[in-house]
Amino acid sequence: MQLRDVISSRLLRLVDDGRDGHEGLDRPVHRTVTIDLPDPRRFVCPGDLVLTGLTWLRQDPQRPDAFVRILVEAGAAALGAGEAEFGHVPVALEEACTRHGLPLLAIGVDVSFTSVAEFVARRQAGARVGNLAALVDRHRRLTATGRTGGGAEALLELLLSELDLRAHVLSPTGRLVAGTRPALTEETATALAGRFLAAERAGRRPPHRTTIRTVPYSLFPVRSDPTAAAAPTDWLVAVEADSGDWPGEHIDLVERLAALVAVERADRHADRDPGRRAAGRLLGPLESASGGAAATEAAARLTATLTGTNGPGEEPRWQPVAARLDAPTGGAPVRDLLEEVLLHPRCLGPDAAHRIAVTGAGDPGEAVAFVLLARGEELTSGAVRQVAGGALPLALRDGERLSIGLGDPVRDPADLRHALAEARHARRVAAAPDAAGTGPVSSVGVCGPADMASHVMSLLPLIPAEARRAFSRRLLSPLYEYDRRHHSDLVPTLRAFLDHDGSWARCGEALHLHVNSLRYRISRIESLTGRNLTRLEDKMDFAAALRMH
CATH class of the missing domain: 1.10.10.2840 (PucR C-terminal helix-turn-helix domain)
Structure with a gap:
């Protein structure tokens, strides 16, 4: 902002020095600093609007020239003098400012220094928001034309550098998609996701404000369509600040950032489409009694789709996962819920996106995933239960239950058929209210091969009701x-x-x-x-x- 912007507030008035009253009004003002010491040199920086009550001048009437000279040498933008001490701005101070070319502003007795400082701070924040908004628009244009805008990490770094706000993008399971440093702990991320999902489920208007361990957070939804209803699969932007006293432009800016994150999420979602289609082509032969050769071919194609190679290599190991969302009326896409669970690094590590293929299973409430395992790796029911049972239950409505079943890892596509049947059996066990590790009916249940073998009672849900x-x-x-x-x-x-x-x-x-x-x-x-x-x-x-x- 410029000095003329400060004068336009009518909180201060320019003291006419007898020459051009508008001289120097284009000077930039960076901040205000209040000083009532006779020697201000340690406290003044270039671009400062120095506010003083003039108590030092009553103590030393010969000081004005030295005081003003120090301000000019330090690069001060102007001097704001309060009239409360003398009832007016002393002539000696006016003459000193004229000699050294420093604009002098008078602050009436009915105007507090705090109101001046707050005005400057608000205008500066507005300018920073405007600059950041321009950068966000640039990012949006780059994204629209297919050029890289730097991704979610770049957007959050802009927020940090321009508004000094730390922010993080989280999935509904608490997976950290992007974030400023230092990163959130897994416990905090899961808690934020849970509180966000609970607030969305309750129909509260975002941003949702919460506090974790004395740190305030404001939670914004990431939705491709801002008018769409809340869903358990929504991502969120968690800003480390209380948005309760933010001006409207701050809220609008973060919402625009969230919209850009939604675009990036859609791109990531589209990148997984080839794997989903290949998984769908594999599911058909596995469910057919005469599809042995077709299943072998489809498994090879799925491997090539996920790994990007068709040549010989180590024989892949697959682990099937079955999921179902029982909901009285509709419900979230279970395929997307299952993807979000498996993408959490606690389940399969940070590179899971390139080793998971999820497809629908005919029934809109069911989905099947094929997980390409790394050497020595196995997806465990304990890890899946910890991820799925963390935040997601807070998003499910009364009567809804997400059940997930895991099969054994296999290499041969002929064995994959049996492993898929095992995953579906385990899912039916997980759907029972008394299955191991489950909670109330409107919750999440997970069961794997180890759970099935641990107790004969775990087989009861396989018997027709x-x-x-x-x-x-x-x-x-x-x-x-x-x-x-x-x-x-x-x-x-x-x-x-x-x-x-x-x-x-x-x-x-x-x-x-x-x-x-x-x-x-x-x-x-x-x-x-x-x-x-x-x-x-x-x-x-x-x-x-x-x-x-």
Whole structure:
């Protein structure tokens, strides 16, 4: 800004030096500095508008010439003198400014120095926003013409350099897409993604303001269409500042940055289209009983698509992943949700984008991924569960459940068919509310080969739901009926007996029953059901029936 811009605020007025009253008004003003010391040389920088209350002049009436000369030597833009001390600007100070060519401005008694400083700061911030907005527009034009604009990292560096704002681009799982240094911790990134998704799900208007460990953040959605509804697959821009007192141009600027990030995201999304199409061509033969040769050929094409090579090399290892989003009405594209989970570096490392191909599976609520594994690598249910169960559940609506199943890594396309079937079985296990590692129904469930082999009860969800209910009803209905008629507790007793591994002493202690009373109840259970709780098979049947009830 220029000195004439300061005068236009009417907070200060130019003291006429008897010559051209507009001389020197094109001088640039960088900041304000308030000084009431007789020697200001240590505090003045080029372009400063120096504000002074003139208390030093009352102490030393002979000082004006030396004071003004120091300001001129330091490169000050002008001197603003308050009239409160003398009721006017002293003539000696006016004459000194005239001799040394320093513009002199009068500050009335009803004007605070703070208001002058705030005006200059606001105008300077507005100028910086204008410069940054021009750079953003340039970036947009470069992107529109197919030329590189520097990517999301360059945009965030502009924000840091021009407005001193640190910002980060995050995926809905908390994956750091781009960011200024130092980088966010994984814990903070996941927390920010979760709070963003929760605010979007609640329908609150962005930017969403939050605080993590005393650091304020403002969260802006990254959507290709700003008018589109919020989705669990949306990225976000997290700015390390509280936008509550920002001027409108700051909000608009970050929203424009978010729109440019959306363009870059669309480009990355399009780069994965060849892999998606190749995965779709592989899925068909794998689901066909007579597609062995076709599956082998399709797997080779998928390998070439992802690696960019057709020549001989190490035999690839593939791991299939199946996913489904159960939603009462519609729901997010499960393919995009699965991609976002697998792209997190905790799952497969930072280069995962070049080794993942995700395709729809016919049903709009299902998707299948084929993961090209590096040497010695394996996608684990633990890693997927940690990523998928972090922020994403906060975006799912009531009644929605994302279930993910993993198959074993294989090399032969003939084995890939069995591995895909295993992934789908694991997904059905993950969809059950009581599957290992899952939470409430409107959440996320993950299951892999290790989970399937860990306990026979994990296989229960593979049995059709009606068959499970019929088995449980036939075995347990005599006990429930007896409890209803006699106001007894045979079913809770059975559950406690199995939970304590058939120990009479520990079960009796837990139920506050004498062992003889416990033995009587167990005998009634055996009599009503025709089973024997000393036999392992009958214990397992009872445990399964209670689990399925």
